[in-house]
Amino acid sequence: MQMDKDTLPEQNKTPFHYRLRQLGLPVAIFIVGTVLSISLAKHEANRQRLELEDRFKATVQQTTRVLQEKVDRFTLLMKAGRGLVLNHPDAPTLQLNRRWHQMFDSYEMRYSDFGIIGLSYTRYLAPDERQAFVDRFNQESPRKLTIFPPPAPNQPSFLVMHLTPAAVESRMLGYDIYNGDSRRKAALQAMTSGTMSATQPLSLLPTDINSLDYLLLLPVQTNAAFLGWVTLGFSMSQLVQESLNDLTNPLRIQLIDPRQGSQSISYDSHPELGQPEPSLQHAASLTLAGQEIHLQISPLDPDLHREASSQYHGPTLISGLSLTLLVASLLLFFIQARHQALRLSNHMAARADEMYKRYRTLFTQSPEAIVVHVNGVVELANEHAAALFGCNSPDKLVQLSIDTLVHPDSLSFVRDRGAALERGEALKPAEQKLMRLDGSTFEAEVSSTMIQYRGKQAIQVMFRDITSDKAQRQESRIAQAVFRHSHDAIMVTDGRGRIELVNAAFQKLTGYAPAAMTGRNVSVLNSGHHDSSFFHRMWMALINTGEWSGDIVNRTREGRLYIQETNITAVKDEQQQTQHYVCLMRDVTEQRRGLDYTQLQALKEQLAQTHGLSQ
Secondary structure, three states, X not given: OHHHHHHHHHHHHHHHHHHHHHHHHHHHHHHHHHHHHHHHHHHHHHHHHHHHHHHHHHXXXXXXXXXXXXXXXXXXXXXXXXXXXXXXXXXXXXXXXXXXXXXXXXXXXXXXXHOEEEEEEEEEEOHHHHHHHHHHHHHHXXXXXXXXXXXXXXXXXXXXXXXXXXXXXXXXXXXEHHHOHHHHHHHHHHHHXXXXXXXXOEXXXXXXXOOOEEEEEEEEEOOOOEEEEEEEEEEHHHHHHHHHHOOOOOEEEEEEOHHHOOOOOOEEOXXXXXXXXXXXXXXXXXXXXXXXXXXXXXXXXXXXXXXXXXXXXXXXXXXXXXXXXXXXXXXXXHHHHHHHHHHHHHHHHHXXXXXXXXXXXXXXXXXXXXXXXXXXXXXEEOHHHHHHOOOOOHHHOOOOEHHHHEOHHHHHHHHHHHHHHHOOOOOOOEEEEEEOOOOOEEEEEEEEEEEEEOOEEEEEEEEEEOHHHHHHHHHHHHHHHHHHHOOOEEEEEEOOOEEEEEOHHHHHHHOOOHHHHOOOEHHHHEOOOOOHHHHHHHHHHHHHHOEEEEEEEEEOOOOOEEEEEEEEEEEEOOOOOEEEEEEEEEEOHHHHHHHHHHHHHHHHHXXXXXXXXXX
């Protein structure tokens, strides 16, 4: 019996310990698995949050870069407009208008698709030039130019003249942007600095209450005068929306322009959503005409916010006891993440390729000579560059060292400018001495900009041959020196005989000050000695041969008669129409006195009796 009693507890004890051991192992595995799952879930949550932030940051950077590239391409369009104006600075308004529309229509672009509201040439007019310009325009054009709003008499006008698209030009022709505070400040900044400027945010699309628009202004000037601005108005809100539409994961972009004096939101792509969550909000910036525009970008997907703020990775925590399911879940996650990354990468690559093709189109059709070089080696050139450097194909310039195109006198200057560009400095156009492939040299105005070309940092250089311009300016300076210091009196009139310019010797000869003669007719010097047939023969000779020489008896301001040896030459334009007459005059009274002294004295006495002059 005792053995039975002792044996029974032992038998009962063995199954209990066994069951305890069985229960303890699952509990231990559960506890260890739970701890491990929590640890793995927490670790995985942290890892995914960092990866999510990195991926979101890459998306933000890509979106910002796309926006910046869209803004930067406006510069090429505006420089094309500036080149057109500088190549035809004295062209009549209607001729320049036709050239303007022919050039920009030839690009076959729908400017609205690029967010461009209008691309125009805005002309600078001083107060004393304004009315003459309006009168001349209204005489030459079937359209009537009316300046609006009406300008103050003592202030200049910044007139919108040539505008693409043409439909907008009909409404904006004659609009004076001087009257808009933001436009006026930006225009004056560009005028004084010589570089592109941008207005503060304004509304160019008043029907869209959520629109954010800017006006870019590129100054157009020569060494002799300031001509005006190439202006481009664009919708920043449209560029933002187009960039957002191209993304797989929706984003929210808020734009802040610090020039407005506060950190208030200038534009919000989703203003109805209220204040964004800070968990994945990322800051970026755009550069607009040297001004920095701040961006605050956040995702719209609520799942991304939950993932970014979660302390534990739910799938890992739930499936912690199933390593296979965990591995499968992680594998599926990585496959999906990789698939999304590839899709985004392919899409961005396609967009980049499309933008590159558009750039090539603008590059090829630009009226300026353009060369792109990487590390001093030419990678791309257009037809105008080939013609400028004396070769029949742009391919002849590719792979050439940029040093072979620069004259040794300008090499150090060019290298200094390249180093400045690499430091991020903005450069103004400069004159350089360049060499054609045949070894001949020429002077050029050069504009250099740092760009991204096929993923590499490159320098884009725009050239304009100014050899003839410099020669003309030198000739003009020589002519001015001769005009000022000539001992002979010189008078310049328009085609109808109205005096436009006289020199100091003219005042000494006639007694009339130069300022008092401007706009007066040459008849003010008429002594009455010659009859109408004399002047008829003189004008017929000028019309037929363009020259006349002879003696004229004229009268000074004090009434003194004198014999004037006169040489008149007609100055004609490209259409052989006489625009001016240049008259050289010399007092030869004493030389002629012996030949016709009696007749001259008789004439003086007759005039003295008639007009009461004392001789």
